[in-house]
Amino acid sequence: MRFSGLRVLKEGLTGNKGWGPHWRDPEPKAEYDAIVIGGGGHGLSTAYYLARNHGLTNVAVLEKGYLGGGNVGRNTTIVRANYFLPGNSEFYSHSLKLWEGLEEDLNYNVMHSQRGLINLFHSDGQRDAFARRGNAMINQGDDAILLDREGVRRYLPYLDFDNARFPIYGGLYHPRGGTARHDAVAWGYARGADRRGVDLIQNCEVTGIDIENGKVTGVQTTRGSIRARKVGIVVAGRSGQVAAMAGMRLPIESHVLQAFVTEGLKPVIDHVVSFGMGHFYISQSDKGGLVFGGDLDFYASYAQRGNLPMAEHVMEAGMTLMPMLGKAKVLRSWGGIMDMTPDGSPIIDRTGVEGLYLDCGWCYGGFKAVPASGWCMAHLMATDSPHEVAAGFRLDRFRSGIGLMDEEGTGAQHNLH
Amino acid sequence: MRITCPICGERDRREFYYVGDAVLLERPDPEAGEAAWDDYLHNRDNPAGDTRDLWSHEGGCGAWVVVTRNTVTHEVLATELASDVAADLREARP
Ligand SMILES: Cc1cc2nc3c(=O)[nH]c(=O)nc-3n(C[C@H](O)[C@H](O)[C@H](O)COP(=O)(O)OP(=O)(O)OC[C@H]3O[C@@H](n4cnc5c(N)ncnc54)[C@H](O)[C@@H]3O)c2cc1C
Numbered sequence: 001m002r003f004s005g006l007r008v009l010k011e012g013l014t015g016n017k018g019w020g021p022h023w024r025d026p027e028p029k030a031e032y033d034a035i036v037i038g039g040g041g042h043g044l045s046t047a048y049y050l051a052r053n054h055g056l057t058n059v060a061v062l063e064k065g066y067l068g069g070g071n072v073g074r075n076t077t078i079v080r081a082n083y084f085l086p087g088n089s090e091f092y093s094h095s096l097k098l099w100e101g102l103e104e105d106l107n108y109n110v111m112h113s114q115r116g117l118i119n120l121f122h123s124d125g126q127r128d129a130f131a132r133r134g135n136a137m138i139n140q141g142d143d144a145i146l147l148d149r150e151g152v153r154r155y156l157p158y159l160d161f162d163n164a165r166f167p168i169y170g171g172l173y174h175p176r177g178g179t180a181r182h183d184a185v186a187w188g189y190a191r192g193a194d195r196r197g198v199d200l201i202q203n204c205e206v207t208g209i210d211i212e213n214g215k216v217t218g219v220q221t222t223r224g225s226i227r228a229r230k231v232g233i234v235v236a237g238r239s240g241q242v243a244a245m246a247g248m249r250l251p252i253e254s255h256v257l258q259a260f261v262t263e264g265l266k267p268v269i270d271h272v273v274s275f276g277m278g279h280f281y282i283s284q285s286d287k288g289g290l291v292f293g294g295d296l297d298f299y300a301s302y303a304q305r306g307n308l309p310m311a312e313h314v315m316e317a318g319m320t321l322m323p324m325l326g327k328a329k330v331l332r333s334w335g336g337i338m339d340m341t342p343d344g345s346p347i348i349d350r351t352g353v354e355g356l357y358l359d360c361g362w363c364y365g366g367f368k369a370v371p372a373s374g375w376c377m378a379h380l381m382a383t384d385s386p387h388e389v390a391a392g393f394r395l396d397r398f399r400s401g402i403g404l405m406d407e408e409g410t411g412a413q414h415n416l417h
Numbered sequence: 418m419r420i421t422c423p424i425c426g427e428r429d430r431r432e433f434y435y436v437g438d439a440v441l442l443e444r445p446d447p448e449a450g451e452a453a454w455d456d457y458l459h460n461r462d463n464p465a466g467d468t469r470d471l472w473s474h475e476g477g478c479g480a481w482v483v484v485t486r487n488t489v490t491h492e493v494l495a496t497e498l499a500s501d502v503a504a505d506l507r508e509a510r511p
């Protein structure tokens with residue numbers, strides 16, 4: 001089934017009776033060439049690119065719940081390429097280019113909307129830091145425009161520019177930044193992988209990893225044992241637990257991150273606005289809800305819900321930045337489990353076990369990474385060597401101290417990112 | 418979430434600063450080698466369930482507190498002064 005404007009029109013006129021399921025619901029086979037553990041954004045894109053780029057189609061994705069039920073369906077959907085450090089810059093730049101061709105490639109509407117991202121600054125020192133970041137983005141081939149106060153006012157007239165603590169001095173504008181429909185990204189990759197022959201196995205929790213003589217031979221699951229010579233661990237917040245099945249301890253602490261959405265409103269916020277000093281960011285979904293969030297709750301958690309102090313903090317920061325927010329009613333809040341690394345950057349690497357690969361440490365920024373992470377993880381699993389744009393995401397950088405990628409410059413320490 | 422400081426009593430979580438896994442009290446010998454230091458600084462058990470972590474009562478008495486907590490329910494199960502825990506660890510060391 002291919003989607004097209006004509007097809008939508010035809011189905012609309014004939015009662016929408018012709019649509020079928022987007023993917024099969026197969027029984028697990030006894031053996032695959034490769035297994036991807038985790039049916040989130042990264043696991044699904046890994047499976048898709050294994051098939052699309054490397055011709056590996058005898059592949060299974062094993063998901064303990066339902067596809068897209070994890071963070072990929074819980075995030076605030078910001079897609080951007082505004083990183084500063086070599087290692088991160090080229091990776092997120094590659095990812096944004098993949099986003100720009102994604103809907104055509106998948107034949108799926110992921111509602112990728114390049115509405116522009118504006119990061120606000122509030123002091124001369126911060127302006128310098130953002131100018132430097134903007135230059136790094138331009139050097140990488142991406143787009144960045146430094147806006148002064150009046151420049152920001154043209155786009156975001158509703159902000160409180162004269163807040164006593166954080167007066168707005170300007171902003172770094174990244175026109176190609178924006179948002180996408182998170183569920184649709186998971187569904188689009190799932191459908192694309194399925195159509196190329198990948199088995200998507202839901203309600204299938206991996207409970208053990210089989211290793212013989214230092215090589216991976218398969219996995220134990222709640223739906224029986226499955227053999228494979230290549231296994232990728234792509235389970236985001238659960239990375240530590242799945243890696244423990246292979247006897248590994250990871251440089252990861254799982255933390256909860258919350259998000260909030262208001263009732264649907266008429267269009268009011270056209271961009272993604274980020275207020276770093278208040279740990280607050282906001283955009284408006286196509287349904288009209290104002291989608292916003294803040295920082296981690298900042299303690300290890302697997303709860304998928306946060307506590308009230310951070311909720312209060314986020315509301316206060318929002319009111320500080322845009323007092324009009326006080327008129328909107330919050331509809332829902334939720335949380336997701338973030339796989340935090342000490343330096344805040346991810347890991348795509350081999351492990352000490354032959355055939356066992358790791359894709360994790362996405363912290364609170366892994367949605368935008370979904371295309372490039374799958375692309376690079378598939379490359380790693382298929383060729384056993386890292387892809388050039390993910391060459392910096394080494395697991396041993398923490399032990400050696402060489403190649404740490406600490407964007408915030410606060411130190412490679414667990415409670416600082 | 419409310420945390421009972423052994424000195425000040427039960428207080429709002431906002432009075433405390435989270436530092437991380439209580440493994441931080443078990444600092445290895447300077448010569449213990451790369452692997453020991455990597456484990457101490459970076460690698461974590463990261464359990465879904467009961468865990469012990471280190472908080473500082475920075476908005477109160479300033480004490481370091483070891484909190485036994487459930488990471489799934491957020492229930493706080495026990496708190497001890499980190500200085501007591503560290504003294505016990507020193508005693509247990511051969
Ligand atoms: C509130 C919030 C806001 C965010 N905002 C943004 C944002 O604006 N921009 C951005 O770029 N990123 C954002 N993120 C981060 C982003 O969502 C994550 O980094 C990313 O989704 C993680 O990768 P994933 O999609 O593969 O994870 P998930 O969707 O969590 O996938 C992991 C899957 O593994 C499965 N699994 C776990 N254990 C097992 C097992 N033993 N066996 C089988 N399956 C298993 C899980 O069920 C899950 O489906 C946000 C996250 C949250 C929570």
Ligand SMILES: [Zn+2]
Nearest residue numbers: 422425474478
């Ligand atoms: Zn106290």
